[in-house]
Each structure stands twice: as C-alpha cells, then as structure tokens.
Amino acid sequence: MQLITVPDDVYNRRIRRFESACRDNGLKMTHQRMVIFRDLARSTDHPSAEMVHGRVRRDIPTISLDTVYRTLTTFEKCGLIFRVQAEAGQARYDAGLEPHHHFVCTECKTIYDFVWSEFERVALPDAAGNIGHVQEKQAVLKGICRKCLDRAGSH
Ligand SMILES: [Zn+2]
Ligand SMILES: [Zn+2]
Structure with a gap:
C-alpha cells in the first residue's frame, strides 16, 4: 500500500499536540512513544497495530507488537488518536482529529x-x-x- 504523507504544517501541529498531551497526562516522552506517534502523525492510511508495528520496526527492531498495541491504547486514552469504526475485527487508528x-x-x-x-x-x-x-x-x-x-x- 502506498503511503501518502500529510503536509508539514499538519504534521507539526500533531507533534505539538502530542507533546502537550504528554505533559497534561504525565506521560513520559520515551523514544518508543515518539517513534510510534510520528508514524501515525505522518500517515494517512489509518494503520492497524500490525501496520504500525511493521513500520516502526525499521527504527526499533526489537519492539514487540504487544508494546505497539499498549502504546496505541495509551494514545487513545489521552485523546491523541482515535479508532476508526470501519470494519469488524481489525482496529484501525487515526491521528487526524480535525473533523472528517x-x-x-x-x-x-x-x-x-x-x-x-x-x-x-x-x-x-x-x-x-x-x-x-x-x-x-x-x-x-x-x-x-x-x-x-x-x-x-x-x-
Ligand atoms: Zn480499493
Ligand atoms: Zn481519518
């Protein structure tokens, strides 16, 4: 699947929101979280946890799918991303909080x-x-x- 990247200004806005949400929720900005969030903030393909895992493994080869799942759940609780209600079964994630x-x-x-x-x-x-x-x-x-x-x- 071809990955279309979001415009820089949108990406930067998402990163700033991530930084302030981490502060507000007392969430440590670990390297792992940064890499996972950056992938979501940059993508428009509404990835599943498996898709995110496949991509972030290029930066963090040892990261487990379970860690990716848990991180996505944490981001969701902090209101940084939401789950797309699309297909039964696989959860897909969206970092685009602008109405769409x-x-x-x-x-x-x-x-x-x-x-x-x-x-x-x-x-x-x-x-x-x-x-x-x-x-x-x-x-x-x-x-x-x-x-x-x-x-x-x-x-
Ligand atoms: Zn199609
Ligand atoms: Zn969307």
Missing part, C-alpha cells in the same frame, strides 16, 4: 479521509436525540475506490 469522514474501500480495505461540512451542519433527527445525548457525528461510506475500479477495468 471516511470512505472505506471494501476491496483493498483502504480508508480514505474526506471533508463533508454540509453533513456536519445537518440537524440530527428527533429519533436520534430521543435515544440519548450525541457526542459525535461521523459518516462512514463503503464502496470501491478509484484505484480498485481502475484495476478491475484494466483486466
């Missing part, structure tokens, strides 16, 4: 970000409000991405 929505390709399992400001402005139906207090509203679209469509068309 997801397009999940059912073929290649890539999770794409997109902005949908109209959706964010639409009032919730009473039916949802009657259930309880809504904390966030996020859309997940499923379909087949352009890359997979092109690949299917070329055969």
